[in-house]
Amino acid sequence: MKTLILKIKGDWQEVVDDCRSTVSKPPLGREPSEEFKRDILIAEHSPIRDLSVRFKWRGIKYWTAMHWKTHHWESKVTTQRADRTGVPRDKLPQDTPVDFTGEMNAQAMIDTMRKRLCHQASPETREYAEDFKRALRKVEPELSDVLVPNCVYRCGCPEMKSCRLWQKMMAETNFEIDTCQIDRRYEAYNEWFYREGESC
Secondary structure, eight states: OOEEEEEEESOHHHHHHHHHHHTTOOOOSSOOOHHHHHHHHHHTOGGGGGOEEEEEEEEEEHHHHHHHHTSSSEEEEOOOOHHHHSSOGGGSOTTOEEEEEEEEEHHHHHHHHHHHSSTTSOHHHHHHHHHHHHHHHTTOHHHHHTOOOHHHHHTSOOSSSOOSHHHHHHHHTTTTTSSSOHHHHHHHHHHHHHHHHHHO
C-alpha cells in the first residue's frame, strides 16, 4: 500500500455538535449514526471541515507529487535544494522519489478527488488517489465513500474530451448509476470501484 494514514484530526461528535449548534440544539453527547455521517458528507455542509486526514506517501515521483501540490490544502515534499541534498537541482530528474505529507479536510478531499479519481488524470496520479481512497476506507468508511470522480459527482462527464468512464460504469451497473439519487449514484460507483480493484 502506498498511503499511510497518519492521523484523523477532529471527530464526528464535533461535526454533529457544530451542526446542532446552528439550529440552537444542545450537543448530542455521542458520535452520530452512520446515516448522519453519509448525509452530511453528501450535503457538504461546512461542519464536515472539522474532520481532517493527515497522510504520507513515500517514494512518490517528484512530477507526480507536483500534480498533488496544485490543490489548496497543506502538503510538504522532500526538498530538492542543492544546499540540502548535495546534488545540483538542475541535475535531478523528474522521477526522483520524494516523500509527500499532506493534510486535507473533508471538503478539500471531496473537491480534490473529483479531479484525481477522474480517468483523465494521469494514471500514476490516479493510482495514488485510488490507493488513498482504499486506505481511508479502513478508518473512515463514510468519508472514503463520498470520494468519487467528477462524472459521478456531477451525473455526467464535464471534460472537454471524455474518457467514457461514465458510460462504462452505467453499462456495467445496468444503468443503476445513471440516477438523480446522489446516494445511490455514490453507492453504485463504490460497488464498481471495489469490484474493478479486485480484478486488477
